[in-house]
Amino acid sequence: MTKQDLIDCHDRIKPFIHITPVLTSRLINEMIGAQLFFKCENFQRMGAFKMRGAANAIMQLTAEQRKNGVVTHSSGNFAQALSLAAQGLGVKAYIVMPNTAPQVKKDAVRGYGGMVIECEPTLEAREHESKNIEDQYGATFIHPSNDDQVILGQGTACMELLEAQPGLDYVATPVGGGGLIAGTALAVHYFGTNCRTIGGEPLATDDAYRSLLSGQIETNTTTNTIADGLKTQLGDRNFPIIQKHVEKIIRVTEKEIIASMRIIWERLKIVCEPSSAVAFAAVLNQKGKFNEKKIGIIISGGNVDLSHLPF
């Protein structure tokens, strides 16, 4: 994936996304002893950066492929993103979701024009159901994070951030399936100047941290984190990019995630998901390392259930 691939991708998806704002807080800067720049993808369409990758992946399909629709399995933001992007492009989206997914998430997908197909809440069941839809309708499967076109799309948030703040020393993102951090690392590599990519990961689902140590893709044995967007596993498309271009992954506790989320809500006055707070938590965790630096933080999304807040 080249610099030109990223530029072309950004130009391609621009009509379907918002150029999101970058916020700062004097009090947060004083707290860290650094300058932080928060790229607010919680203000993105459907409330998360996932819109970028979904739009790019569908736009790279042939006319024939588009006619037959797209399919993914997700109960999170990618389900909504693929539905909304597909709707905007006149493409049918089949979304395989576990029958245990909250009604509000199914409704959100349907609200964006996606067709919900329910299955048993196991990996086997959802892969089987996705395969069924591919076979039955000729729909193209699009993975939420382990897909080159999705990775490129997610990288465009960091391109915008570096355009707004060219002098960044670091860009930090949360790490879940690895699509956001891989795209970000490519953007930092091609558009940054002495800039490095840092990941934040919950201790409970630290597959990326352990994979970097061992040199092969490790799996999570639990998904016991409040950061519900970060329970997914690294893939073989994004892992090599992370190995090559990410300086470090910093692990944080659940307590640190909640405290960081609270600081973002209180100081920046924005609503972000627990997953979004993990990158800031990583910087807070090792603030000595970041002293007097300029740090970009990708606030990944803002879809949170206000009835079940951790504070």
Next chain:
Amino acid sequence: MTKQDLIDCHDRIKPFIHITPVLTSRLINEMIGAQLFFKCENFQRMGAFKMRGAANAIMQLTAEQRKNGVVTHSSGNFAQALSLAAQGLGVKAYIVMPNTAPQVKKDAVRGYGGMVIECEPTLEAREHESKNIEDQYGATFIHPSNDDQVILGQGTACMELLEAQPGLDYVATPVGGGGLIAGTALAVHYFGTNCRTIGGEPLATDDAYRSLLSGQIETNTTTNTIADGLKTQLGDRNFPIIQKHVEKIIRVTEKEIIASMRIIWERLKIVCEPSSAVAFAAVLNQKGKFNEKKIGIIISGGNVDLSHLPF
């Protein structure tokens, strides 16, 4: 107060305030059947529009007056605003607060350089204590809302909104002490084109609604509302402006305030105070009236205790 007074005021305070963003939501627009433009004073310095009036009031003092400091009584946003504005201008701020005020509010005032003077939680006690400080230090008393310079300062948020969105049919604000709506009504009068000012007020503290009906300043008998910034009374400086320039005040229930606040948090992904949601609640309450109109909404502030949310 003239058009030129507002222009001069805005020029004067610009170095001390943020030009806050205007946000929109396609889903909220569909819900109302109108175009809404939210002026986000929750992103203002210290988290509320009050910074504008406080800065202007202090800047209008003579060098001699500034030397002796300023005093106000407030346990809300104006306490923090006067402290921060005074700090930026090298002026001492004495803040009279009830001894029942939460520790976090006293700490916030001190964090902005204000000196907290505690008193019994009665109107008499706080007025007595303020008078003491005026006498003892020669400090100038600045009222949180019933002061011409404060009213002008608060009007500058609407000036910015009308500059960003010149074609607005309505601008809606919450009504508490009356400083924000009076300043807004002046800005709408001088800078709007066929634009009208609307107020939102909690049913529990509907002194402004009743005052407009009776033609004289009415008082509240209860302060039983979640909109803690709107418990204060109209004054003799702002009431005549409201009589002359405000089209209508719409009253809303506590349930409507909470539901509106939730919509703002969920759809705009921003943290706002219950008081801030009252203007949007008013538009939602009478949405037929606003069909296909362009409506500006002043989101007044974002200082909220995340441990005590109504949802």
